[in-house]
Amino acid sequence: TCNMVYWGKGIVCTCDSRIAAEMKRAIQPDNAFRNMELCKLYEFNDILAPLNKQINCMANYLLPDVTADVSVRNDLEISILRATDIARLYGLDGFHTALDYGSCVRNDGRRKDSVAVVCTVDGTVAGVAGATDDCDSMWQIGIDVLPEFRRQGIASALVKRCAEEIFAEGKVPYYCSAWSNVLSRKTARAAGFYPAWVEIACVGKGS
DSSP: OOEEOOSSEEEEEEGGGGGHHHHHHHHOOOTTGGGHHHHHHHHHHHGGGGGGOOEEEEEEEEEEEETTTOOOOOOSSSEEEGGGGGGGTTSSOOOTOOOOOOOOOTSSSOOOOOEEEEETTTEEEEEEEEOOOSSSSSEEEEEEEEEEGOOHHHHHHHHHHHHHHHTTTOEEEEEEEEETTTHHHHHHHHHEEEEEHHHHHOOOOOO
């Protein structure tokens, strides 16, 4: 119904044609980052209200800095899974950010889970960084590390390796975190990613 992206130098909004004129009037072109602040979100929700909708998605997106000299752990036991091999992980619980567990498929019938970078500690899967085939040019990274293995540098190492695997496939890796998930963004930064854009949206039912 409505999607707005701000990347530092500009802002783009796409929306239902029934509210396009009101959204255009409401969007503040100068100091465009102000459109992502709470007072403006209330205003956008008022515009969406007649459609029984509201903003229900706020996210930060990061891209890899290929010039950065990033140091992560290199002593981990890591394996790389692709395509149908990833299905062997679906029997494990606790990795729902990294994997979609086969629930999402592309238009051609293939699962969106395309790469999984798996860290094993003493025979236990401790962490997974997964890439979903979101579009023809960009794949999204998700990361999960089991609670007992966190704060050991596993997450950033897996995200960095996953990005390398995505580049090897000829795609651009990107990373998404919830607006308030500071720890997730710290992981991305430690893996060599930088803030690239932010997004707000009314998706699905949105009410």
